[in-house]
Amino acid sequence: MDKVFLAKCPDYDFSLVQQNVVRIFDAFGGAQSILRGRKKVNVKVNLLLPKSPDSAATTHPAVAAAVAKYFVDAGADVTIADSPGGPYNTLTINKVYDACGMREAARLSGASLNMDMGSRIKTFECEGGVRAFDIISPVCDADVVIDVAKMKTHSLAYFTGAVKNLFGTIAGVNKAAYHANLPKVEDFCAMLVDLCRTVAPDFSIIDGIVGMEGDGPSGGSPRHAGVLIGALNPFAADLAAMRYCGLSENNSPVHRRGVELGLVSDIEYIGDDPTPLEVPFVPAMMDKKMWKAVSAIPKVVSRIVGARFRPYPIISDRCVGCGICAQSCPGKALEIKNKKAVLNKKLCIKCYCCHELCRIEAIDLR
Ligand code: SF4
Ligand code: SF4
Numbered sequence: 585m586d587k588v589f590l591a592k593c594p595d596y597d598f599s600l601v602q603q604n605v606v607r608i609f610d611a612f613g614g615a616q617s618i619l620r621g622r623k624k625v626n627v628k629v630n631l632l633l634p635k636s637p638d639s640a641a642t643t644h645p646a647v648a649a650a651v652a653k654y655f656v657d658a659g660a661d662v663t664i665a666d667s668p669g670g671p672y673n674t675l676t677i678n679k680v681y682d683a684c685g686m687r688e689a690a691r692l693s694g695a696s697l698n699m700d701m702g703s704r705i706k707t708f709e710c711e712g713g714v715r716a717f718d719i720i721s722p723v724c725d726a727d728v729v730i731d732v733a734k735m736k737t738h739s740l741a742y743f744t745g746a747v748k749n750l751f752g753t754i755a756g757v758n759k760a761a762y763h764a765n766l767p768k769v770e771d772f773c774a775m776l777v778d779l780c781r782t783v784a785p786d787f788s789i790i791d792g793i794v795g796m797e798g799d800g801p802s803g804g805s806p807r808h809a810g811v812l813i814g815a816l817n818p819f820a821a822d823l824a825a826m827r828y829c830g831l832s833e834n835n836s837p838v839h840r841r842g843v844e845l846g847l848v849s850d851i852e853y854i855g856d857d858p859t860p861l862e863v864p865f866v867p868a869m870m871d872k873k874m875w876k877a878v879s880a881i882p883k884v885v886s887r888i889v890g891a892r893f894r895p896y897p898i899i900s901d902r903c904v905g906c907g908i909c910a911q912s913c914p915g916k917a918l919e920i921k922n923k924k925a926v927l928n929k930k931l932c933i934k935c936y937c938c939h940e941l942c943r944i945e946a947i948d949l950r
Contacts, residue, residue, distance in 0.1 A: 590811055601793070625729075669937070703755035731789070743825070748776055781847075793812065904944065905924050905925065917929070
């Protein structure tokens with residue numbers, strides 16, 4: 585059984601977030617028991633795309649700051665980093681830091697924002713052979729990685745938290761190659777599990793004060809849940825988060841693979857009352873009415889049917905033809921014609937990167 589600390593935190597007031605972050609780390613022995621004499625800490629946040637913290641698509645700056653400050657105060661040299669969707673360069677990262685409030689997180693905490701756009705190959709021997717991951721330098725260079733994820737439903741992976749957050753350690757557009765090479769959801773999620781084992785974060789915290797329900801990870805709706813969840817084991821943190829949101833862990837291919845490999849079984853709660861939310865999170869690709877109807881179908885049936893009938897992305901009239909989706913499409917299924925994105929269904933692998941990266945939510949999944 586893995587210990588998971590669930591801390592009730594009603595809002596993003598910095599001192600309140602800080603108090604709860606301290607409660608979580610102290611319950612696991614405090615900063616020195618995580619650092620164990622090591623100095624260089626990477627706080628790996630979720631900065632998927634340049635959106636305001638209010639959109640709930642990215643780790644809130646108050647949470648990033650509170651976690652970073654905890655280790656700065658313990659004498660560590662702390663860097664906040666992520667590789668967002670799209671190209672990984674200083675122009676993109678500066679836009680993302682500005683929009684996501686990370687400058688304020690750095691100011692409040694005394695941590696630095698990563699500006700090293702390099703990456704290195706790390707290999708991992710897994711059950712099926714050797715995996716190679718092109719991982720961003722601040723993660724490779726860190727002695728300690730603290731995974732600070734956002735609690736969201738996900739169009740491809742069902743749920744994203746501590747394990748899926750580490751896909752942002754892959755440098756820039758190289759992420760697309762993993763989608764292209766692993767078009768089946770189960771295979772892609774098995775890769776995410778191996779990536780998590782490669783990065784091996786020292787601690788995971790999930791920002792669930794305001795999470796995202798519906799068409800996550802970027803096009804869903806903010807949903808207040810009022811929790812911070814912390815654990816040494818990222819799979820256990822995700823399990824607690826899914827249960828708290830009223831989402832079934834059996835629908836998560838990442839969780840199922842984690843169980844298969846013996847990386848997670850059950851959890852022991854410490855901290856506040858873990859009773860799930862009365863009204864569960866609405867999963868991706870469902871509105872509230874549809875979710876009610878699907879909830880009445882046996883879970884095994886809905887999983888099989890759902891996997892078979894995953895929809896194609898639909899480009900709406902809101903598209904402004906910026907081309908971001910086409911640049912990142914692993915299947916090369918999108919073209920910009922007459923200032924609009926146009927989909928070639930024959931090439932589409934239904935990875936939903938386009939939906940994830942469209943900043944104005946012009947792509948629908950129904
Ligand atoms: S769908 Fe979105 S990302 Fe793609 S071209 Fe249109 S506006 Fe840009
Ligand atoms: S069109 Fe969208 S869903 Fe289809 S392959 Fe490209 S990025 Fe993936």
